[in-house]
Amino acid sequence: MKLRILCLALVLLAVEANAAKPAKNTTIPSLIVFGDSIMDTGNNNNLPTMLKCNFPPYGKDYPGGLATGRFSDGRVPSDLIAEKLGLAKTLPAYMNKNLKPEDLLKGITFASGGTGYDPLTAKIMKVISVWDQLTYFKQYIATIKKHFGEEKAQNILDNSFFVVVSSSNDLAHTYLAQSFSYSRTSYANFLADSAVKFVRELHKLGAKKIGVFSAVPVGCVPLQRTVFGGIFTRGCNQPLNNMAKQFNARLSPALDALDKELDGVILYIDVYDTLYDMIQHPKKYGFEVADRGCCGTGALSISYMCNSLHPFTCSNSSSYIFWDSYHPTERAYQVIVDSLLEKYLSKLV
Numbered sequence: 001m002k003l004r005i006l007c008l009a010l011v012l013l014a015v016e017a018n019a020a021k022p023a024k025n026t027t028i029p030s031l032i033v034f035g036d037s038i039m040d041t042g043n044n045n046n047l048p049t050m051l052k053c054n055f056p057p058y059g060k061d062y063p064g065g066l067a068t069g070r071f072s073d074g075r076v077p078s079d080l081i082a083e084k085l086g087l088a089k090t091l092p093a094y095m096n097k098n099l100k101p102e103d104l105l106k107g108i109t110f111a112s113g114g115t116g117y118d119p120l121t122a123k124i125m126k127v128i129s130v131w132d133q134l135t136y137f138k139q140y141i142a143t144i145k146k147h148f149g150e151e152k153a154q155n156i157l158d159n160s161f162f163v164v165v166s167s168s169n170d171l172a173h174t175y176l177a178q179s180f181s182y183s184r185t186s187y188a189n190f191l192a193d194s195a196v197k198f199v200r201e202l203h204k205l206g207a208k209k210i211g212v213f214s215a216v217p218v219g220c221v222p223l224q225r226t227v228f229g230g231i232f233t234r235g236c237n238q239p240l241n242n243m244a245k246q247f248n249a250r251l252s253p254a255l256d257a258l259d260k261e262l263d264g265v266i267l268y269i270d271v272y273d274t275l276y277d278m279i280q281h282p283k284k285y286g287f288e289v290a291d292r293g294c295c296g297t298g299a300l301s302i303s304y305m306c307n308s309l310h311p312f313t314c315s316n317s318s319s320y321i322f323w324d325s326y327h328p329t330e331r332a333y334q335v336i337v338d339s340l341l342e343k344y345l346s347k348l349v
């Protein structure tokens with residue numbers, strides 16, 4: 001209901017903006033996404049990496065129960081945001097070889113599970129770095145130009161919503177390999193500066209409406225609780241959460257400054273507080289379980305450890321915040337996306 005009212009408000013806003021500035025286009029023609037497993041809809045499927053999940057029980061709640069390579073029981077935020085924007089129910093993965101040119105028009109995700117802002121992250125995991133995702137984006141725009149013309153490509157650049165989601169893998173995994181070169185604070189700062197550099201590059205390539213997700217409370221994912229949270233308490237890994245907060249504290253004002261400097265809209269999208277509150281108060285959001293994943297043992301399993309031979313997948317993933325020991329369920333993602341779009345979508349048009 002709320003969303004409908006929001007949409008109506010957006011339409012009215014759009015009409016008003018149009019009246020004032022007739023040249024500006026206020027419809028969002030497509031959604032273009034960069035980042036990691038939170039946004040990957042199958043880009044890792046054909047890569048020589050261990051980090052893939054195109055097998056059951058992944059996809060258990062996806063239409064047809066298909067394991068598409070999404071790191072969840074169902075759809076992921078790139079799909080859910082595309083749906084909120086009225087574009088499509090699912091967002092295609094750029095690496096899908098069966099895509100036809102028309103399939104590119106409503107948007108695309110270049111995101112690759114396991115990647116990060118630190119180039120070392122993608123190298124260790126043998127996945128696509130966010131920097132290489134920019135190269136694929138150039139290729140994508142060239143394809144749009146070739147098949148649909150300059151004007152269409154320009155409209156996509158000017159008016160699409162560009163979303164960037166990364167940092168969890170850098171913070172949770174790569175830092176351990178980088179801790180001789182960086183303190184926790186300096187590594188978090190290095191990542192935030194990399195995110196800003198990424199936005200500048202993307203803007204140089206023509207993107208105008210860019211939203212960057214904050215880091216999440218990655219110290220509270222079931223895997224971190226199991227390894228670092230104490231055998232009996234399984235609490236959140238606080239030093240890791242603090243690094244995530246440090247990243248956010250540096251990123252947020254830097255993006256505000258960039259928003260003033262560059263033409264277009266640059267948004268810092270806070271997801272930390274919403275997810276943290278969900279994990280601390282799962283019942284408030286209609287969840288039963290916040291400290292274990294639904295699939296595998298729920299404590300350590302991810303990717304290949306979470307497979308159809310494992311007997312313990314929960315029956316109702318909607319009552320869990322986490323699907324595996326690292327990734328949220330579709331329902332948890334839906335709660336987050338709903339809360340975000342109320343806050344941020346009106347700023348795009």
Ligand SMILES: *[C@@H]1O[C@H](CO)[C@@H](O)[C@H](O)[C@H]1NC(C)=O
Pocket residue numbers: 023024025027029155
């Ligand atoms: C505005 O967007 C519509 C729909 O994507 C497109 O057909 C039209 O050419 C765009 N107009 C301008 C001025 O960009």
Ligand SMILES: *[C@@H]1O[C@H](CO)[C@@H](O)[C@H](O)[C@H]1NC(C)=O
Pocket residue numbers: 286287288316317318319
């Ligand atoms: C699954 O869990 C959700 C959230 O707790 C609940 O609303 C729903 O009724 C449950 N479904 C079944 C079939 O038990």
